[in-house]
Amino acid sequence: MNSEIFSLSERLVSSSYVRQGLQARRGHEQLIRLLLQQGKCPEEGWSESTVELFLNELAVMDSNNFLGNCGVGEREGRVASGLVARRHYRLIHGIGRSGDIAAVQPKAAGSSLLNKITNSVVLDVLRFTGTLCYSLTMISVSLMHYRIEMMWSCAGRASASPSLDVLITLLTLGANGYKKLLAERKELYGHLAQELSALAERHGERLLHTPHNPISLAMSLNRLQTHSTAAVTQLGSMLFTRQVSGARVVPLGVEQTVSGHAFRGFMSHADAYPCPYLNAASAIGITRDDITLCIKRLDKCLKSLSKEASAEKSESGSPAEDVEPLVISIRGSCLID
Known part of the structure; x- marks a missing residue:
């Protein structure tokens, strides 16, 4: 008007x-x-x-x-x-x-x-x-x-x-709203790192060292790998069915052929990464509640898989192997989900 x-x-x-x-x-x-x-x-x-x-x-x-427009083109x-x-x-x-x-x-x-x-x-x-x-x-x-x-x-x-x-x-x-989201994301990255590190330590794992990646984090899955490779991939399925989306589990030695090209270490950032890992990201829009629920559900999944592995070991008569977690350093990696 x-x-x-x-x-x-x-x-x-x-x-x-x-x-x-x-x-x-x-x-x-x-x-x-x-x-x-x-x-x-x-x-x-x-x-x-x-x-x-x-x-x-x-x-x-x-x-x-346009009012009254007569269009005769394609x-x-x-x-x-x-x-x-x-x-x-x-x-x-x-x-x-x-x-x-x-x-x-x-x-x-x-x-x-x-x-x-x-x-x-x-x-x-x-x-x-x-x-x-x-x-x-x-x-x-x-x-x-x-x-x-x-x-x-x-x-x-x-x-x-x-x-x-x-x-x-x-x-x-607006510019201020976008900057606020960036600041919140940075703060929650530190919170996610702290929570994931504590969880990893409780399960005999460790938070991988990724100083050049300000968004994504990863924790090793060495102990889970000692049980079986299937347990590693099962963790990803368990998280998804428990409504934890975006957490990516990367097993060892996966090869995938795409259009005739073979990719070693598929889903990982390297051809032969030394350990399986779980990746989680603090991207724009993540909330503290997201992190809390993710850690809680991940903890339950790891406990469940560990319990299943212990039961299988007991039935087979061989004790579960205690493996020291590897100290991994990722230099210049991107690990973005």
Whole structure:
């Protein structure tokens, strides 16, 4: 609604009420104006109403949303389901042109603007956070989804969905909200390391030394390996069925052939790592409750497997072997789940 429409509204509703509405509208518009002027992630996150207003304004700039539009081309942003249209805020047309998916699409000014401003905001986030693993991971994931979306798009078009998701997230968080998540993640990394180290010690294992990895941690599974390789892989299954997701168990000597190429030490960061291990990560969004529940359930699983192994040893008449844990140093590893 522009000022003329607000003036016309005063014929129907008290002018004082209309002015209040106009001031509220201008508050949203000021945030959008600053975003377009500066191309930076806002310091404070936007409300959902501001984000939706911005997206709706962008959507009406695409030709598939023009009133009275007559599209006779092959790629006109048509959708059969209104649910799909609403899911994407009617930004359906896509971005790019034949030969250059980054080019501005004449029939989709709104989607093209969305893509340009998203790239600018992401670069700003990388600037104030530094090119650390977690920022690069976020961008890598976005690009991965971007490529997948492109495969399903018509020739000469790319989906604007990845840009839409990233922009909504960053505008909602704001720079301060994103920095807060990074600080919380760093703090919880220390907490996870402390809890995992204590758990490992109770079970005769140790937290692996990974000084160059600020996100992922790993604990050895040497004692479990002495029982059987099956026990190591069983631990991963047990954790998953107990709703512990993301904890990755890496057994010894796994080989996997992919498209004719054999990979030794599959799932591990090295061809022949000296011990099996369990990997857990303190990624953005993890909570203290996540860590508490994970450690509690992991402890129960290790106790259960140890008890089963002891029972099997007793039945076979051979005592369980007591093996000293290895001291492992991982230099420059990435161990990212």
